[in-house]
Amino acid sequence: MTMPPETPGAPPPAAPSPWLVLRVWFALGLQSFGGGAATLALIRRAVVEQHRWVSEADFSRDWALCQITPGINLLALTILIGRRLAGAAGIAAALLGLLLPSAGLTLLLTAFYARARHAEAMQAALNAVIPATVGLGLLTAYQMARPPLQSLRAEGAGYGLFGVALLAGSGAAVLLWHLPVVFVLCAAGAVSAAVHGLRARRLAQRARAGSR
Amino acid sequence: MNLLTFFGLVLKSSLFSTGGMGNVAGLHDDLLPRGWATEREFAESLAVGQVSPGPNGLWVVSFGYLLGGLRGALLALAAICLPPLLVLFVERLYRRVRDHPAVEGFMRGLALAVVGIFFVVLIGLLRGGGGPGVQSALIVLASLGLGITRRVPVFLIIGLAALAGVLLR
Numbered sequence: 001m002t003m004p005p006e007t008p009g010a011p012p013p014a015a016p017s018p019w020l021v022l023r024v025w026f027a028l029g030l031q032s033f034g035g036g037a038a039t040l041a042l043i044r045r046a047v048v049e050q051h052r053w054v055s056e057a058d059f060s061r062d063w064a065l066c067q068i069t070p071g072i073n074l075l076a077l078t079i080l081i082g083r084r085l086a087g088a089a090g091i092a093a094a095l096l097g098l099l100l101p102s103a104g105l106t107l108l109l110t111a112f113y114a115r116a117r118h119a120e121a122m123q124a125a126l127n128a129v130i131p132a133t134v135g136l137g138l139l140t141a142y143q144m145a146r147p148p149l150q151s152l153r154a155e156g157a158g159y160g161l162f163g164v165a166l167l168a169g170s171g172a173a174v175l176l177w178h179l180p181v182v183f184v185l186c187a188a189g190a191v192s193a194a195v196h197g198l199r200a201r202r203l204a205q206r207a208r209a210g211s212r
Numbered sequence: 213m214n215l216l217t218f219f220g221l222v223l224k225s226s227l228f229s230t231g232g233m234g235n236v237a238g239l240h241d242d243l244l245p246r247g248w249a250t251e252r253e254f255a256e257s258l259a260v261g262q263v264s265p266g267p268n269g270l271w272v273v274s275f276g277y278l279l280g281g282l283r284g285a286l287l288a289l290a291a292i293c294l295p296p297l298l299v300l301f302v303e304r305l306y307r308r309v310r311d312h313p314a315v316e317g318f319m320r321g322l323a324l325a326v327v328g329i330f331f332v333v334l335i336g337l338l339r340g341g342g343g344p345g346v347q348s349a350l351i352v353l354a355s356l357g358l359g360i361t362r363r364v365p366v367f368l369i370i371g372l373a374a375l376a377g378v379l380l381r
Contacts, residue, residue, distance in 0.1 A: 071295030102266025128377025135355030192321020
């Protein structure tokens, strides 16, 4: 990755037109095979390195906000960057550009599959594809759990264990006790918020006692 | 199946989860008891979502098509486009509360619970799989191993599995 050094005082690149935003994101939507990580890398390369519309720091901050937004992170990122580039029209252009090719191809693949799904070979193929999806899903689960578990462990071994218990407990609550998913999600968030809030308060008290 | 209710359920489960596949658990919970979807249809659309371009969250488009045709697919697409718009609100809110520790705690707890429930979904998928147990276990391990290397594109892993399934039948 070769980046030309920032020249202080160089004029910032001109704001792109919604039409250009649409074209760039259409290309991203068409190429983004390989799931979230691959798509994120493509978007980053296009808007940070190639066109230099967004700074590295702004891109990281935007991506962090997308982690705490409901729904598909990559769509949230598309919305934030689209707005940076061309306001409300930019949001519409970026979303449309990303989704038109990718959702269209998903639809075509599904339609093709739906026609052939009763063929014996297709069923045999699917019986093997399902466990492959599960294997890849395990990897996704690991990637999703790693950031929160790492930051908890950095706060102490007890907090790390608490995180693992929260993860396992939420799974057990659904698998064994059949509690509603939304309820489990809200409860886990509330418990974790309370633990984190109490810890912060204790740290603040200790800091105050130390400064006296 | 009532398409508007379907739209509402996709919207609800996407609102209460993060990431493209976080909504699998909620939909699983809502649609299976209604008899509107089967484990098999979940597995089928998740597989198509992995192979096709774009965010993995577009599996819902495939799911909508299998359950309700073109209209189901378009409604599902609309439902997953709405929750990410909240990022505009999140950004504004973040500027105000970013220093409150409970906010970070809540997000972490939510993320961990999503993963815990995701495991339950994966178990369900395997149950609905239908292939012989040993073969399935081997494919789970092989695809996990290939995925960890990060050298093999996801759609190639899925393609290899499909080929293996056809050859081993």
